Amino acid sequence: MSLKNTLNEFKNFAVKGNVIDMAVGVIIGGTFTGIVNSLVNDIINPIIGILTGGLDFSSLYIPLDGNNYESLDAALSTNAAVLKYGSFISAIINFVIVSFVIFIIVKQISKLKKPATVSKPTTKVCPYCKTEIHIEATKCPHCISQLDN
16 A cells, blocks of 8 residues: 555545534534533532532541641641542532533523424324225225214
8 A cells, every 4th residue: 555545545535525524523522521510610619619518528538547637738848648538529419510501501592493383294004994085084985984173
């Protein structure tokens, strides 16, 4: 296989619609991530901070060396082994908030999409002779059976 053939194959791959669509999706996804993170960090988290009395979960920790430290930063500055369970709690809370915000946004976007129009049926099948007849028929024109509507 020559270099020229390889370059031609790559060019054909790179300009296919799927690759371009994927690239656009990644770019829009990155931008959308910024918007959602701003919504969570700048609007929702401060409200949660008010509701929890300003508790900062990320500062909660357990020093594994048995010593007491005045803060997480003090423990980390001594290179002590620290179980930072507060960071984990914060990550879970952020995940739940981001997931919920994305759910609400996607739900609202899906409402904007035009629903497919469902046309009413204009015919039905006679239960006796199984032929197709008009939906409003009360008597089958083929077998002359009285129909229940």
